[in-house]
Amino acid sequence: MPGPRRTQQERSSTTRALLLEAAFACLLDGGYSATTVGAVQQRAGVARGTLLHHFPTRSSLMAGVVEDVVERRLGLLTASTTDAAVPWDDLVDRIWLELQGPAYAVTLELWVAARTDDDLRQALLPLQDRIFLTVHRGVTALVGEDNPRAPLLVQFTIDLLTGAHLAGLLQRRAGTDLVVDAWKQALRSLAQG
Template structure:
């Protein structure tokens, strides 16, 4: 192929990538709002303004679409939280608050629907289990980096893990009602306990 077709190929790839992103973002929003039962490739394609055929070209199955969507948005959130603290452990309380925020928005809600559906669906379970492990490892790595936690010291690794478990539990407590009023003093208190352990 010559120069002209190369020039044409680039915008086509861009368009394809943009379509893929629109589908992934629509899939997470759909899962957060309607749950697994209400989330199909067709519903997402319509929401994203993409034909069903184009959606299936990108994601042959429903499982492909929704696991890719949760992973994509989790990566976006990871990049965003790292960008918030470019110099690392400047203000640990702010880092803890930002980590907890990862679990109280639409991404967590979407991931929760996917996890719960996976617990009863054999087709979904292995993929979501693998995804959860990968996202969990990455979140742990971010927490350790941003908190400046030295995991070679006894108890530090478990303290950071416990913090992320608490954040997950706080996300669940926020599912049906706005729990921010109760959550903030709890997070402040455990952030103080965490600082004692890390210093």
């Protein structure tokens, strides 16, 4: 016997999630230029009108993907199994791992595309500060906000690791692991000092 009938809101939420997942997969597989409304529609297996009902423009769809990606990233970056502060080495490992993952690849794809796509840039600008602030606060909370240096050290860590990742994006660079390990050592000293 079939279960209870889902409400319109539940069906709409399911369809929206399906569209976001399809757009995420398209971005990951083919990049921004290949992620057209038609490609997402086909991958999601929905009618064009259904997609346009949820996301009237390609830019609104991409902004929806960014919001969804933030939730994916925050899950990895802020998940803690205890109430105790996460050691700095573990924080570096978490951020480094997140930068290697598909959520960051999709985010990077959209931010690079927004440089030359004014509609996409306008859709992403309102999200940018909120995303950076949310990620920064979540990561800082992991190491414990009682250290007055924590916010600055978190920002240094995110910026340094992002740069190291981008420098080796096309081809892994020799010595990157040494840079990450050296930063862990420096970070421990800076956090205590």
